[in-house]
Amino acid sequence: MTGEHILVIDNQKSLCRMLEAVLQDNGYTVAAFTNPVEALESFHPDRFSMVITDVKMPEMDGLEVLAAIKKVDEEIPVIMITGHATVEMSIHALRSGAFDLLTKPFEPEELMQRVRNGLRQTALILENRQLRREIAEQEKFGEVIGKSPALLNVLDTARKIARRDIPVTIMGESGTGKELVARAIHEHSLRKGRPFVAINCGALPDTLLESELFGYVKGAFTGADQDKKGLLEMADGGTLLLDEIGNLPMNVQKALLRFLQEKEFYRVGETHPTSVDVRILASTNADLQQEMQEGHFREDLFFRLAVVQIRIPPLRERRTDIPLLAAHFLEEMNIRFGTAVRGFTPEVCEVLINYGWPGNVRELKNVVEACLAIEQGSLVGMDGLARLMDISRYDQEKGLDTKVQKYSEALESFEHNYFTNLLRHCGDNVEISARKADINVATLYRKIKKYSLR
């Protein structure tokens, strides 16, 4: 027995029996009705995992049955059986939310194939719903999403230092969410409601960077035909994020150090200082220690800026964040594109979870976005993904993973993956999971506890 209960409706007694027998042989329990009105009376969303209904019935049309069921349970898969499906009728049924159509006569195996697909989709939808719930329940820190211990650790530190008015340096590879965390720190600080200004120190030539940051007065250089405020002044009362701080030229480093010490600076071309009240946050994906050793970065500035350092780990070191992030981006893109893609197939999930993500969260976001732009169905499948990602490269990466571990460690990592996947596939249902894995429920509970899986 699979634990799945299926509602079968067909006014033709013999076919109804046949359906019942085939489903039961495959381990499902069945409630079979020849009268759709009676069937609907006994329909209850928590009771059934699927509905199979005939289309042509004297008491009530199959499409009406479909509509009635969808009214009660929008997600349940409904398979329609027809004698001869016209294209028009098929389209109508699918538009009204039917999962699939089966034309008589059909082989039992054909039926079972569709049933399995339908149930798999329900499991995925439930999983997606669960992920959305997790996201909604997360204690919010800005827009930052994730539940891996590594990320929660980062957020914990960030939350603590947010209200202390000191500089913070956020380190991490490109696309790990440094700017997002910086914004969240600002939002959780006493400067909330005041400006948050970000500047990419690597994107501007040296002289321009200086005048962008500190502003200038009329006549300071050719083209300076009026006074202009710099970003420091624009951020007055708030926070200034210096992005890619490793690229700060020496003259700006010196001026910035002065600002951190004295709270004042000189506009370009001006001889008296200006003071403002701005908290400086910095971010970098470079190794500042090394920059310092090589003489590209001032030590005194480093120690001022990096009073507190936060390091955001790359996505590949916190893979448990991937499903949550992917579900979040899916939702976001659905809203943006007006699509209704409901999730990812298990194969796609596996690739997403195991891929190396050199571009980190930004790359994941781009991939989800691109998947949605080309996806026609209700789930993102491998076809779509393969068009966007070099999956062979991903396979190679998997093959290269030949680091020798202790047996006990390898076993633990296998078990962790295995049971995570198992539960996911079974919609977090322990009984079903245990049955599928052919282990007893008590063992499964022990593993869930050991690896904190729920």
Ligand SMILES: Nc1ncnc2c1ncn2[C@@H]1O[C@H](COP(=O)(O)OP(=O)(O)OP(=O)(O)O)[C@@H](O)[C@H]1O
């Ligand atoms: N934990 C997260 N939750 C939700 N979105 C995230 C998360 N981390 C990153 N993102 C998203 O990924 C994208 C890149 O993030 P962000 O710009 O903060 O990265 P970065 O570390 O500053 O990158 P770079 O070094 O290239 O400037 C953004 O669209 C951001 O919203």
Ligand SMILES: [Mg+2]
């Ligand atoms: Mg950035």
